[in-house]
Amino acid sequence: MKITRITDKKVSLRRTIEAGTEEQRKIVQSIISTVREKGxxxxxxxTETFDKVSLSSLKVTEDEFSAAYKELDNEMIEIIREAAANIRSFHEKQKRESWISYNxxxxxxxxxxTAxxxxGVYVPGGTAAYPSSVLMNVIPAQVAGVKRIVITxxxxxxxxxxxxxxxxxxELGIAEIYKVGGAQAIAALAYGTESIEPVDKIMGPGNIFVALAKREVFGMVAIDMIAGPSEIxxxxxxxxxxxxxxxxLLSQAEHDKNxxxxxxxxSMKQAEEVKAEVEKQVAVLPRVEIAKASIEAFGHIYVADDLxxxxAVVNELAPEHLEVLTENPLALLNEIKHAGAIFxxxxxxxxxGDYFAGPNHVLPTNGTARFSSPLNVDDFVKKSSIISYSEKAFQNNYAKITKLARLEGLEAHARALEERLK
Structure with a gap:
């Protein structure tokens, strides 16, 4: 890791989020078109082409659920239950109520x-398992009141x-789970097939083909975000x-080489000690190649003259995850403006925070914490405005409104009010 002494506060970790190649975009567009046509x-x-497996049914069966419980030990099942309870408790506090006021x-x-x-929740596959992605995406949707939640x-x-x-x-009561991944899963969630009814919003991380597919279907459905690589x-x-x-630092470096x-x-002394510790610890990690590549490309230590x-540097970075390891971290909280999650x-x-505490681990990346928030209950509801004017309010205000309409050159708007005076 490179060590740099800084004084000007101008540092950025913003990286170009991989937009995909033209060839990848064409592949995704072809997949989406084929799914729409052939279901x-x-x-x-x-699934046979990309995942190398021939399926007779897409939907997960009761037998598969039963087998899963036999594969996990009771302690792990209880840990999942406790994590789910923590996440639900936190998100319950985010609920909003409809409101009405009178004058x-x-x-x-x-x-x-309205929920x-x-x-639809996309859960990545491959060699890893991501039960935490299930908990973090499904629970706030349930708290919001979403009736149908689908996992692919x-x-x-x-x-x-x-x-x-x-x-x-x-454990969350989700029975509608389909064994399909990649861009084809996103297409199915957006447009529907014989087995999978379409949804209104698609959540969850994935590879570049999943990300590109989410971009392609945006507008037909809502999406959560196009997330960049993890940051700490x-x-x-x-x-x-x-x-x-x-x-x-290495807990994030092992995610991805980017x-x-x-x-x-x-403290310069601490900077040098951390650099040595990173080199020592990374060498014995199971995912050493990924973590090492990440540290070499995007690992850095900045030494500031004062807190x-x-x-100021942290706020400029606007990281996904921020840990505050100072003598009195709570005293600095109000000074931190931009971070997805603050530890x-x-x-x-x-x-x-990734697994157990309760706040959501789906966080803004690539500096977007300057204007974005963690996944929350509000992401699963929509808001409708309610307007009911009394006759008295209409009489008191129609002339002002017609003048505004005519200022904009919209005569029919003005006449829509004046018709009510006849």
Whole structure:
């Protein structure tokens, strides 16, 4: 990791989010078109081509759910249940209610909150299992009141899904799970097939083909975001421990070779110790090649002259995850403007938020924490305005409104009000 002393506060971790090649975009467009035309037949064909497995049915069966419970031990099942309870408790506090207000003229104004009818959750597959993706995407939708939640995920070589994913889904009461991945899954969720009815919004991470497919169907359905590689920034002073900082930086580096791990510290001594610790710890990680590539390409240590400068740098970075490992982290909270999730203190290591604490781990990346928020209950509802004017309010205000309409050259708008005077 490179160590840089900074004084000007101008640092950026914004990287160009991979937009895909023209060839990849054409492949995705072809897949979407084929799924729209051929439905389930296309899904079976693409699953055989890309996932190397021939399926007789797309939907997960009761037998597969039962087998998943036998594969996981009781302790792990209880941990999933406890994590789900923590996540649900946190998101329950985000719920909004519809409201109505009245004024002296008898006008009624308000806002109606309505949950989306149907949401699709894409859960990545491959060699890893992601029960946490199930919990983090499904639970806020349930809290919001979404009635139909569908999960799609690519099958493994045996034609099944990971036990952790199935158990997490079953614990949440999700029975509609389909063994289909990639751009073809996104197309099915957006446009529907014989087996899969379309949804209103598609959530969840995926590879470049999934990301491109979400971009293609946006407008037909809503999507959550096009997320970039994972990021962590650690803000520390001399009181933090180098070995713990290094371990936290590597917790993100092992995600992806394009992940970013950055330390902003006020101590040059600590910077050098962390650099040595990272080199030591990365060598013994199971995913050493990925983590090492990430650290070499996007790992960095910045040394600031004081905490004020360090905090300014953090706000410029606007990271997905921010750990504050200083003598009094809570005292700095109000100074931090831009971060997806803020972890305060030594015992609030980033993986706690990934899995268990309760706040959502779907976070804005690539500097978008400047204007974006973590996935939350509001992402699964829509708002309708309510307007009910009384006759008195109409008489008091129609002339003002007609003048505004005519100022904009919209005569029919003005006459729509004047007709009510006849």
């Amino acid at each position: 389930d037949a296309a899904l079976f064909s693409y 002296d003229e008898g006008t009624m104004l308000g806002q109606k909150i 989306l009818d149907a949401v 995920s690519p099958p493994n070589g045996q034609g099944t899904l990971p036990a952790g994913v199935l158990v997490a889904a079953n 920034v650690v803000l520390s002073d001399e009181t933090a421990r180098a070995n713990e900082i290094a371990a936290d 992940s970013s791990s950055i330390l902003v510290t006020t 004020e400068t360090a905090i 305060l203190g030594r015992y609030s290591s980033e993986p706690i």
